[in-house]
Amino acid sequence: MLKIPVNSLRKTIFARLLIMFFILILPIIVFGIYLYNWTYQNTSQEISKNTVVQLTSYLGNLNREIEWIEIQQFDILQETELRKIAYTWDMMDNIERKDSVNYIIHRLTSIKNTNIYIKDISIHLPSIDKTISVMNAAQDFNKLEYEKIRTSKSQTGLRLIQTEDTLSLSASIIGNDLQEHPQIVVHIELDKQKMSEDLNTLNMYPNSSTFLVSDDKELLLESGEKTSNAFNIYYHTMRSKENNDNVTFFEDKRFHINSAYSKDLKLSVVTFIPEDIVKLPLKKFSRWAWGFAITSLVVIILYSYLIYRMVHKPLVLLVDGFRRMEDGELNNPIEHEQEDEFGFLYNRYNIMLYKLRRLIEQDYKQKLMMQKAELKQLQSQINPHFLYNSFFILNSLAKTEDTERMEQFTSMLGEYFKFITRNEEEHVTLSEEMKHARMYTEIQQLRFSRRIKVQFDELPEEMEHIKVPKLIVQPIIENAFEHSLEKKVDEGLLWVHFKKEHHTIYIVVEDNGDGISTSKIEDMRSLLNEARDYQEQTGMTNIHRRILLTYGANSGLYLSRSETNGLKVEIRINLEEDDSNV
Structure with a gap:
């Protein structure tokens, strides 16, 4: 698992x-991507440019073919025999009719044979109820086809009729009376199969x-695979534009769409080219690009691994050592076999x-010796006044022959x-310390009395077994008697109580003595806070230091x-700092 020697990985x-x-390495990768895209764009534009040229050429050729056919149409309309049949049919005998019809059929057949796009040529003559065509010769008037042609021509206005x-x-040709219905209609059916084959080129x-496709969005011709679907996508995704070049998705594939438009024919020719074909010249470059990408990835992984093994891991080991040092673990040196800079x-x-x-x-030894010396100093500071008063009380009890209280008093002394002269232990339980203070x-x-x-409040049971330095409470009580309560005229009060908050215990000694001023308390507080090793130690500073x-x-x-206007001394012991004393 990757260890992070600082607060943030970055x-x-x-x-x-x-x-x-x-x-x-990023500029090299970016340059490779840019070069690939640039080559792709150039290839795509070149293919599109060539395709549009071909499409435009196709439309030009188609327009010339249509114009030639239209010229032949108008030539047919100008034929004398055709007008003779249309306007003097009833005055002609059968032989004349047959000769004129055969001539027209021969004329139509020769026109059809000169152009591969023509499938059939029909002439509709509603005035004589006849239709003449290459495929069927002379027959009854095909009114249904005549109406379809006339209706489509009037509705679309396009040259090509579908x-x-x-x-x-x-x-x-409309009659001389300018009637609405044409008198002669020359209809040339184009060979869609031949045109599709030509389009397929x-x-x-x-x-x-x-x-x-026409301007009215009608599909006229198609070639290639899935053209009808492509046609629907073409009109759902874009409009027909001259020299249009776009990319679209079709059946989970990308296609390049190129188109050309003819204003004369009012037609557009559109081609769909798969993107795979466009990218075909880039396959070799793509293989090189993938090879470069995989090589770069391997180099990155190898570089990361080497940096991890040679720099990060040894550094983490050193940082972990310093963290153990901060936590007080000084018996765990770094074991290694390295001879490089990290080994040094x-x-x-x-x-x-x-x-x-x-x-x-x-x-630690110096501090331990200092604590022992300070404890001995406290033990040696037996107040002569207390000793004198104790003998005085003992003398009074002897005079009154109160042997029971005398026995009790001498036992307490x-x-x-x-307790104060015992040197075996420097720390005692809080219950032992409070027993001595109560005595x-x-x-x-x-x-x-x-x-x-x-x-004197009862010591909470949870605090009884806490280890504390010896003689930290009794000297404070002694100080309260000597400096505050002994000279008090009215009733004095000494209150010893306890409390615990989280990991801190409080031993509080309060009195109601009125012989201490606020400035004196501030002086005593400053003396405790500024106590140094070289200063003369008083009882309170001694306890505070220990x-x-x-x-x-x-x-x-x-x-x-204190609330009773005397001095309040709080002995605070933070057990969180040293749980070994619990």
């Missing part, structure tokens, strides 16, 4: 080296298709760890001096004015 040297490598599945040209690419750093780290461990051990208050109450009231040395920051003595 801030790591590993990430920066990868980003730098990407920055160096009726059902036929494609044709027509020309007519434009499909020079596999799977391409070409179709011919590892060796210097291990040397630094060894020296730091030695310095900490020396400092013995326990008191035994001291009971001794003092024998002196001040009428003037001083002591309220608690700080044991429990660290957020622990110690905190002074303030």
Whole structure:
């Protein structure tokens, strides 16, 4: 699993080296993509250009063929024999009729044989109820076909007329009385199969298709594969435009659409070319591009792996070592076999760890010796005044022959001096410390039972087994008696109580003495906060220092004015800093 030695992955040297490598290789990749797209665009434009030229040439040839056929139509209309048949049929005998009809059929046949696009030529003569054609000679008037031609011609106005599945040209002569219906209609049916074969010559690419459409969106001719579907997509996605070049999707494939338009014919010829054909010249380049892309990916992976093994992993190992050092683990040197720059750093780290461990051990021993010295200083500071008063109380009890209280008093004195002079342990349980403090208050109450009231709350059970430095409570109670309560005229009050909040316990000693001013409290607070090793140690500063040395920051003595206008001393012990004392 990838370990991140900093808070954010993007801030790591590993990430920066990868980003730098990407920055160096990215222009090459971008250039390759640009070159591929540029080649593709040029190839596509070249194919489109050539295709449009072919389409335009096809429309030009088709227009010339249509014009030739239209000229032949008008020549037929000018034939004397045709007019003779149309206007003097009733005055002609059978031989004349036969000769004239045969002449017209021969004329139509010769025209048909000169152009491959002509399938049949018909002449409709409604005045004599006859239709003459190459395929059927003379026959009864084909009124249905005549009406279709006349209706389509009047509705579309196009030169090419599409009726059902036929494609044709027509020309007519209206009578001298300008009647609405033509008297002579020359109808030339075009051979759609021949025209489609000619149109199919434009499909020079596999799977391409070409179709011919009119301005009224009618499909006239088609060739190639799936042309009808392509025609529907063409009119749903775009409009017919001259020299149009577009790309569209059709059946999950991309097709290039090219078209050309003839204003004379009012027709468009459209071709669909698969994009695969357009990209065919790029296949070799595409293989090179894929080879380059795969090679680049392999290089990136290999580079990332080497950077991870040679830089990131050794760096993480060094950072983990420093983090263990921060957590206080000084017995775990970095084990390695490297002889490079990281090996040098590892060796210097291990040397630094060894020296730091030695310095900490020396400092710890010095602090331990200092705590012992301070504890001995406290033990040696037996208040002569307290000792004198104790003997005075003992003398008074002897005079009154109160042997029971005398026995109790001497037992308490013995326990008191035994506790303060015991040197085996520097830390005791809080219950033992409070037992000693309570015993001291009971001794003092024998002196001040009428003037001083002591309220000593019960120690919570959850706090009984907490280890604390020895003699941190009794000296504070002694200070309250000596400096606040002893000289008080009216009733004095000493209150010892406890509380716990989260990981901090509070031992609170309050009195109602009125002999201390606010400025004096501030001075005492400043003396505690600014205590140094070289300063003369008082009882309170001694206790404050020992608690700080044991429990660290957020622990110690905190002074303030009590609600009873005396001094309030809070002994705070933060167990979160040192759980080993619990």
